[in-house]
Amino acid sequence: MDRIVxxxxxxxxxxxxxxxAELGAPVTLVERNAFLGGRPVEENYASITPxxxxxxxxxxxxxxxxxxxxxxxxxxxxxxxxxxxDGPYGLTIRTPDGERVQEAxxxxxxxxxxxxxxxxxxxxxxYYEFPDVIALQDLEAMLKEHHxxxxxxxxxPRRVCFIQCVxxxxxxxxxxxxxxxxxxxxSKEAIEVRQLLPDSEVFxxxxxxxxxxxxxxxxxxxxxxxxHVQYVKGIVTEVLPKDGRLLVRGEDTTMGRPMETLMDLVVxxxxxxxxxxxxxxxxxxxxxxxxxxxxxxxxxxxxTVGTSRPGVFAAGAALGPSxxxxxxxxxxxxxxxxxxxWRQHQTVGAR
Amino acid sequence: MTTSAVNVILSRKERFExxxxxxxxxxxxxxxxxxxEGELVVQRVAGEVVEVPTKYGIAKRIPKAHLWHxxxxxxxxxxxxxSTSIFWIMRKLGYDYxxxxxxxxxxxxxxxxxxxxxxxxxxAVAVRNFAAAYETGFFPxxxxxxxxxxxxxxxxxxxxxxxxxxxxxxVMERLGKQLVLPEEIVHYSEWLYAVRDEIAQRAxxxxxxxxxxxxxxxxxxxxxxxxxxxxxxVYHGQRTAAVSGLVQALxxxxxxxxxxxxxxxxxFRHILVxxxxxxxxxxxxxxxxxxxxxxxxxxxxxxxxxxxxLDKSQFAAQAHERNVGVPVMSEAQFAALAMGxxxxxxxxxxxxxxxxxxxxxxxxxxxxxxxxxFEEDAKRLSDGRQQFLTWADVDA
Numbered sequence: 001m002d003r004i005v006x007x008x009x010x011x012x013x014x015x016x017x018x019x020x021a022e023l024g025a026p027v028t029l030v031e032r033n034a035f036l037g038g039r040p041v042e043e044n045y046a047s048i049t050p051x052x053x054x055x056x057x058x059x060x061x062x063x064x065x066x067x068x069x070x071x072x073x074x075x076x077x078x079x080x081x082x083x084x085x086d087g088p089y090g091l092t093i094r095t096p097d098g099e100r101v102q103e104a105x106x107x108x109x110x111x112x113x114x115x116x117x118x119x120x121x122x123x124x125x126x127y128y129e130f131p132d133v134i135a136l137q138d139l140e141a142m143l144k145e146h147h148x149x150x151x152x153x154x155x156x157p158r159r160v161c162f163i164q165c166v167x168x169x170x171x172x173x174x175x176x177x178x179x180x181x182x183x184x185x186x187s188k189e190a191i192e193v194r195q196l197l198p199d200s201e202v203f204x205x206x207x208x209x210x211x212x213x214x215x216x217x218x219x220x221x222x223x224x225x226x227x228h229v230q231y232v233k234g235i236v237t238e239v240l241p242k243d244g245r246l247l248v249r250g251e252d253t254t255m256g257r258p259m260e261t262l263m264d265l266v267v268x269x270x271x272x273x274x275x276x277x278x279x280x281x282x283x284x285x286x287x288x289x290x291x292x293x294x295x296x297x298x299x300x301x302x303x304t305v306g307t308s309r310p311g312v313f314a315a316g317a318a319l320g321p322s323x324x325x326x327x328x329x330x331x332x333x334x335x336x337x338x339x340x341x342w343r344q345h346q347t348v349g350a351r
Numbered sequence: 352m353t354t355s356a357v358n359v360i361l362s363r364k365e366r367f368e369x370x371x372x373x374x375x376x377x378x379x380x381x382x383x384x385x386x387x388e389g390e391l392v393v394q395r396v397a398g399e400v401v402e403v404p405t406k407y408g409i410a411k412r413i414p415k416a417h418l419w420h421x422x423x424x425x426x427x428x429x430x431x432x433x434s435t436s437i438f439w440i441m442r443k444l445g446y447d448y449x450x451x452x453x454x455x456x457x458x459x460x461x462x463x464x465x466x467x468x469x470x471x472x473x474x475a476v477a478v479r480n481f482a483a484a485y486e487t488g489f490f491p492x493x494x495x496x497x498x499x500x501x502x503x504x505x506x507x508x509x510x511x512x513x514x515x516x517x518x519x520x521x522v523m524e525r526l527g528k529q530l531v532l533p534e535e536i537v538h539y540s541e542w543l544y545a546v547r548d549e550i551a552q553r554a555x556x557x558x559x560x561x562x563x564x565x566x567x568x569x570x571x572x573x574x575x576x577x578x579x580x581x582x583x584x585v586y587h588g589q590r591t592a593a594v595s596g597l598v599q600a601l602x603x604x605x606x607x608x609x610x611x612x613x614x615x616x617x618x619f620r621h622i623l624v625x626x627x628x629x630x631x632x633x634x635x636x637x638x639x640x641x642x643x644x645x646x647x648x649x650x651x652x653x654x655x656x657x658x659x660x661l662d663k664s665q666f667a668a669q670a671h672e673r674n675v676g677v678p679v680m681s682e683a684q685f686a687a688l689a690m691g692x693x694x695x696x697x698x699x700x701x702x703x704x705x706x707x708x709x710x711x712x713x714x715x716x717x718x719x720x721x722x723x724x725f726e727e728d729a730k731r732l733s734d735g736r737q738q739f740l741t742w743a744d745v746d747a
Contacts, residue, residue, distance in 0.1 A: 044356065119367040120369055126589070128364050131360070131361060142357065154357070240609040240610075
């Protein structure tokens, strides 16, 4: 029997699976990891932006909703490896028990993003050279353990800074897009560091802060007014070792002068890139991708989930940088579109 | 105390594997396509070949032998032991080469320093030299970092600009030559990297106690950066592996310093119009930082401008009692010394300004005896018993 196959068990995939099942369609959700929850669980996010709720708990609630939603089959440690047909599709799924073919009346691709690897280009930030240069997701994992330290010596950092737009908005690297969430996530983490280490000083070096919608009120102003996070306009050019600490060198564009300041912990606000799974599934299903490798929606702005293949919809960060709210919304829309197709196939089959 | 998160962070940093980058075109396809269309001739890499990793994962093929040495103006003028060391190493390893007499300057000085000349003239000079190599059957090996970076830019221009190709072809026709581009543009330090293990096997001097800092040349890895060698085993693939990879293979004590990314100070325009800036930059930003942070016995680089700037600038700084005094040479000279080359007949260290003698002593080289041998040779030349030194003399 035809089912709706959702590929990816992160926020967008869970949202799509829940919506499709609640609308009455049978759902098979395929997840490459041995667990559901996507990046928030895989990377040990402490809390979700902007509400600061425990990430594992939020994703756990999503999983419970999915499993309670109806006819839902969850295949963990599994991957779609082949697709036959022009829609509906016969998807070959590799599971721990071997390969099987699943007939799908519609497919939702929710294969998500990967964090920009800060070693790929930004050698001047020294991510792979200095233990105390970390990325947003590294700090998230430490925040989850309520234990933020300098990896080099295990001591609590006194001065912490975030460097924004690492791997985003960078024509030199080729990522000519804003990753949307990093400003909010950095501000959220800055608040959490200040809460955990009240004696610390926390700085955010930025080109311009991009706080969409309510994030301005939820994160940006509280970070400054309640938690005394210091925002410095100007991009950092290099991070160097000095006297056992990290010398952050760059330009303070408000003051119009070069800047050098010592830090104990440098957090790179890395942007989003298509996940390996997104690139792979785009190839298997023959989906058009944009120049950055994300799956290309065919008729934006008002159809944000339709892809170049009939019956295949994309959701969440597989389409481009997205926050959790965007992922949940596009997951729901993709599910609605998929269910509509599934119903058409049921009707045709019944005749 | 470490936590699981800290352990994950540290383990994530243990190894870096660079993904292919969409910006970095693999020019080979385009090159052979144009050849098939009759637009140009490609001189192919032949014989024994070593594939080396470049920044974005495109394999680069380095031929081991039968190489045409495109020398450097700076080597010839300031550091003659530089090119002699490269030749000497090739001879010791048994690889044939050609030291051509009809090579011209690449004229990139015009391009970078003063913006004189023009695109077609610059490209024509490059192609003229490539064609000269092609006619001999030997594959070009570029000694100078500036020429190397410039030629890679020229290659890109020629591949993408049909009008430029037509202009250059016209010039070549007048010279009776073809529009030739080599399959790879290879820097001599890439060749040294490719044969680094062979060099290490032939080393006769223990350099494990020698502290080395490396200055990677800007024109080597900051221009057309996707074509420079990066090795995951050298600085986690975060810095070019040229020079450092050889130092590691020789077993020397490779030390880092914070201003590794900075220019040597040479630049181009200011070496001509603001020489004091070059001198102060070389000493304050490079040599003094190395002294303070790494205390090296020697600085190795792989471009003649860099050797010259870092070496000669210290001479003036000594008068001002700055914290300088680090010998500077190419990694070819250092490798040759490790392999037993004569410090004066081959490496010609007497052309260098900074005191290299403590380094030689640390390497177990009796520089007094070597100098006496060299003076003996020079005497034979001055009194007319011999016209010039030969390879037989340098190994005597």
